[in-house]
Amino acid sequence: MLLERAYAKINLTLDVLRRRPDGYHEVDMVMQSIDLSDLVWLDCRSDSEIVLDLNAGHIPSDERNLAVQAAMLFRKYTGIRAGVQINLEKNIPVAAGLAGGSSDAAAVLRGLNRLFDTGLTSDELADMGAEIGSDVPFCIYGGTAIARGRGEVLERIAHPCHLYVLLIYPRVFVSTADIYQALQPTDFVTAVQSERMVQALMEQDVDAVPYLVHNVMQHVTFAAYPGVKQLADKVESVTRHPVHMSGSGPTLFCLAPTVQQANRMYNALRGVMRDVHLSHFVSNISNSGDGEV
Ligand SMILES: C[C@@](CO)(OP(=O)(O)O)[C@H](O)COP(=O)(O)OP(=O)(O)OC[C@H]1O[C@@H](n2ccc(N)nc2=O)[C@H](O)[C@@H]1O
Numbered sequence: 001m002l003l004e005r006a007y008a009k010i011n012l013t014l015d016v017l018r019r020r021p022d023g024y025h026e027v028d029m030v031m032q033s034i035d036l037s038d039l040v041w042l043d044c045r046s047d048s049e050i051v052l053d054l055n056a057g058h059i060p061s062d063e064r065n066l067a068v069q070a071a072m073l074f075r076k077y078t079g080i081r082a083g084v085q086i087n088l089e090k091n092i093p094v095a096a097g098l099a100g101g102s103s104d105a106a107a108v109l110r111g112l113n114r115l116f117d118t119g120l121t122s123d124e125l126a127d128m129g130a131e132i133g134s135d136v137p138f139c140i141y142g143g144t145a146i147a148r149g150r151g152e153v154l155e156r157i158a159h160p161c162h163l164y165v166l167l168i169y170p171r172v173f174v175s176t177a178d179i180y181q182a183l184q185p186t187d188f189v190t191a192v193q194s195e196r197m198v199q200a201l202m203e204q205d206v207d208a209v210p211y212l213v214h215n216v217m218q219h220v221t222f223a224a225y226p227g228v229k230q231l232a233d234k235v236e237s238v239t240r241h242p243v244h245m246s247g248s249g250p251t252l253f254c255l256a257p258t259v260q261q262a263n264r265m266y267n268a269l270r271g272v273m274r275d276v277h278l279s280h281f282v283s284n285i286s287n288s289g290d291g292e293v
């Protein structure tokens with residue numbers, strides 16, 4: 001049995017350039033892995049089934065699950081017929097804008113490549129992953145990247161900047177497709193924010209980074225779910241720091257340059273609300289598995 005960690009992401013910037021004829025949107029966004037992960041255990045089975053056991057009753061364990069889709073795709077691509085056992089421990093909130101499902105799919109692709117010693121490159125796994133979802137290619141590599149196209153065209157960024165991330169989970173389910181659909185032409189931009197963000201990350205300008213975070217979807221999700229906006233206002237008044245939304249939401253986050261500041265914000269928030277979690281940037285997930293067990 002082999003373990004792969006499936007890391008969550010946040011969007012440090014998210015710009016949408018236009019709606020495409022294929023129904024997707026052209027995006028430009030800075031994606032960042034964080035130290036919040038699902039655990040994906042993989043093993044061969046003596047039969048030819050793909051079986052997923054997971055600790056979350058509210059998500060399907062059949063072909064609708066992105067982890068199962070990844071195993072199916074991997075077998076189709078490699079011609080391997082062996083059965084696959086997947087045990088999934090969900091820690092990343094579902095439909096939260098943190099790419100939990102995409103990251104599980106990416107972890108299955110990385111893990112099966114190790115389990116069957118198929119020697120596929122990360123680029124090949126990312127190409128495969130794009131068939132499952134737009135965020136899957138980023139989740140193959142993790143770290144930091146500018147994602148363009150529909151999210152699958154990646155420019156990976158190595159930078160020394162490390163920040164703490166306070167995550168706040170509103171208890172609502174947000175559909176990514178609905179939020180993309182609700183964008184108006186006035187939301188589409190030509191000048192994107194990713195380059196300034198990347199520059200600040202490269203310069204380790206930890207004080208600037210929180211003020212450069214930008215997400216064009218935030219006002220759309222806030223308008224559709226006023227409770228999320230109210231929660232963001234409350235977080236801002238308690239922490240006195242800018243509050244942002246990841247992806248299509250609803251997860252909110254604040255960035256802190258030091259662990260002391262992050263702990264202060266965490267303790268202040270825990271006094272007045274549930275569902276607060278402290279995390280931090282992860283720059284390298286390449287040895288994310290904990291090896292054979
Ligand atoms: C918004 C983002 C930002 O990172 O994250 P989440 O909020 O989902 O975490 C992503 O673009 C989400 O990517 P992902 O969740 O993989 O999307 P997909 O499964 O490929 O697509 C789901 C649906 O979202 C819409 N979609 C997705 C990506 C894109 N560039 N344009 C779109 O219009 C399409 O309607 C598509 O049918």
Ligand SMILES: Nc1ncnc2c1ncn2[C@@H]1O[C@H](COP(=O)(O)OP(=O)(O)O)[C@@H](O)[C@H]1O
Pocket residue numbers: 059060064065066067093094095096097098099100101102104105176247248249
């Ligand atoms: N392994 C998985 N983990 C979480 N959600 C999954 C998974 N497989 C399929 N889904 C479905 O994908 C949808 C979005 O899930 P998720 O990736 O957590 O959200 P987001 O795209 O907002 O980051 C949910 O409706 C969920 O039922």
